[in-house]
Amino acid sequence: MAEELQSQPAVWAQAVDLVAEPKLLPRAGAKVAVVGCGTSWFMAQSYAALRENAGLGVTDAFAASEAFVDRDYDAVVAITRSGTTSEVLELLGGIRGKVRTIGIVGDTSSPLVDAADDVIALPFADEKSVVQTRFATTALTFLRASTGADVSRSIADAETALTEELPEELITAEQVTYLGRGWTVGLAHEAALKMRESSQAWTESYPAMEYRHGPLAIAAPGRAVWLFGELPAGLDADVAATGAHFEHSSLDPLADLVRAHRVALERSLAAGLNPDLPRNLTRSVILGA
Amino acid sequence: MAEELQSQPAVWAQAVDLVAEPKLLPRAGAKVAVVGCGTSWFMAQSYAALRENAGLGVTDAFAASEAFVDRDYDAVVAITRSGTTSEVLELLGGIRGKVRTIGIVGDTSSPLVDAADDVIALPFADEKSVVQTRFATTALTFLRASTGADVSRSIADAETALTEELPEELITAEQVTYLGRGWTVGLAHEAALKMRESSQAWTESYPAMEYRHGPLAIAAPGRAVWLFGELPAGLDADVAATGAHFEHSSLDPLADLVRAHRVALERSLAAGLNPDLPRNLTRSVILGA
Structure with a gap:
């Protein structure tokens, strides 16, 4: 990986x-x-x-x-x-x-x-x-x-994403919720799945504007909310009020997903797991006839 | 509630x-x-x-x-x-x-x-x-x-769902993943949200056939997978192999959601929370102008 x-x-x-x-x-x-x-x-x-x-x-x-x-x-x-x-x-x-x-x-x-x-x-x-x-x-x-x-900025930002220091709050968070809007909703779901697979962590993901319609109940100190892309008005303040860490990068959202991959990898290794062989999974799901 | x-x-x-x-x-x-x-x-x-x-x-x-x-x-x-x-x-x-x-x-x-x-x-x-x-x-x-x-069976089953004894594994599960197919996918998402809101529990939800494409990595002894409606071939066995509890009722799926409401309520009370006033939430999300 x-x-x-x-x-x-x-x-x-x-x-x-x-x-x-x-x-x-x-x-x-x-x-x-x-x-x-x-x-x-x-x-x-x-x-x-x-x-x-x-x-x-x-x-x-x-x-x-x-x-x-x-x-x-x-x-x-x-x-x-x-x-x-x-x-x-x-x-x-x-x-x-x-x-x-x-x-x-x-x-x-x-x-x-x-x-x-x-x-x-x-x-x-x-x-x-x-x-x-x-x-x-x-x-x-x-x-x-x-x-x-134009994806050239995304490619350049991905280089940055590979070397930038990762916030300690993300490596140690008890729980992470990923959010996005429009095309970045898929990125949020993918970031959450990657963390589940590779480090068996508690993660959630939603369209960003849906977050205040229930999932916000999970936010607390020691947990994190990671937004990909455009910031909905007031969302950062609403998360801050819960004591959770709010993560939002100025990198291109797909490059920011690379940072999420790195966090998943680091957490997997820290937990003593093999990030390439998640529990219960195979490379492709091939169902019996 | x-x-x-x-x-x-x-x-x-x-x-x-x-x-x-x-x-x-x-x-x-x-x-x-x-x-x-x-x-x-x-x-x-x-x-x-x-x-x-x-x-x-x-x-x-x-x-x-x-x-x-x-x-x-x-x-x-x-x-x-x-x-x-x-x-x-x-x-x-x-x-x-x-x-x-x-x-x-x-x-x-x-x-x-x-x-x-x-x-x-x-x-x-x-x-x-x-x-x-x-x-x-x-x-x-x-x-x-x-x-x-014809929803008459659903209404009758909901009466049963209100009185049936709840499996202990659901009340004590460390984590619950809810699954559905077709119209019951929405029920799975709703069951998961209800548990998050009322008891701050770790829950997930997916279309049932998506479960083996990653989320299965979270299944383990002491955790539960709750399927609403039609059982995909082999899914029960795949969950059983992980040691997780597999929950599947013969009640109408919407009536089965009432059982999920009851589990959420019991867990909320057991955790000393007020199920009607979830952390960080209000009755309706009204955003600033």
Whole structure:
């Protein structure tokens, strides 16, 4: 995980330099569903918000197991590192020939390559760890660039994120809640999952404006709230009043996610765990027939 | 909270007996967005899945703060107990005169009544507690009946849920993860929030098929996984292998949520907390101008 985590800025830059692949994505104006499981679902959420907010068309994100793909979409985009995830393959099999499908994959020898009409292969971003860092953020950087966003600052900020000292409050926090707005909601979910997987920590995640509708009850001294991206008015003060640490970086939100990866890694090592082999998990969820 | 919790079957029946109000809901085939905050958002998620799965039309659920309501919806349905929630009122103000809006509200003297084109009033379900139980489940029962579902079994099961003995593992669990599929995903999110609010417990919630994609790393002896509704193949065995308690009732899923309310209440009292006044929270989130 450490090596894959560190390589992120370089691998992101490699994804942005792809020339033919962006043309495989749905055209501007197309109505699109983006699907995935776990980390890939969270990246799908971020891409969906980026694409719709950029005016490129209605874009829904679904967990592959809970997707409504019979809504006259022009295309379905599936994200899967391993290319073997049961729910994704089943979904693609069910719409074959009815809707154009595009797979974004790490392992180019996987069944996903045959299951999708078009494939965007990111083999240079694939990784050995069960815990995803690099593939997910690289896929999102590629997709983010495809919406017209300039990701060069994000790549530069990721270099900073790799070396900046981490606040002690995050390493020692008893509990961390991650928040985001728009495309950074997916980043918040991903940061929370990473901490759960690698260090078995108590984490939560929400759209930032939802936080005061209940989850704020968990905030207390010794705990932390980490916001990715835009600060909703008054939220920092509301968190401060609880005694919890409020974390908010001026780095690009995706670069800030790299800091969250580093915190997860440090906490995992501090707890004497193997960050690459989380309890109860495998690299890809392949369900019995 | 105890009194409001106990009254649920009777109040649900009252909502089902309404005659004129269901006619205010969007017609079959209409494309609908359902919005809310906190508990109301989770009820919106359940209703959206029920309506679309019943073949009544495309139905999206959004947190009011993260809604894409400019997607040519035929109607927007807003759920708010207090009728004063800032994000909901702001959203309705922004689409006034452009899309038909229907508010589902507990407090009939609130600003929501003027902000929506039509109002479905459930004042008999309103409640004094900051923590919502009855209003949310009553609104959902009303909406569920409107999709053609027979909710009589749900009401009968809720009576059973109020008296059945609660498994000791749930009262003492160090951590509880709630899962659902389709319309019960919203119930899982609501059960988790209720426990957070009333007893400051460590809870998580996911679509059931997402659970093996990461969150399973948290399962361990002394912890619990509570599934609402349909059991995905093999999930019980996968949880059992971790040593965690697996909870799955044969009661109707909404009635099973009443059991979750009871667990939250018992844990709150056992922890010496006031279940009606959760830490850091108010009855409605009203943001500064």
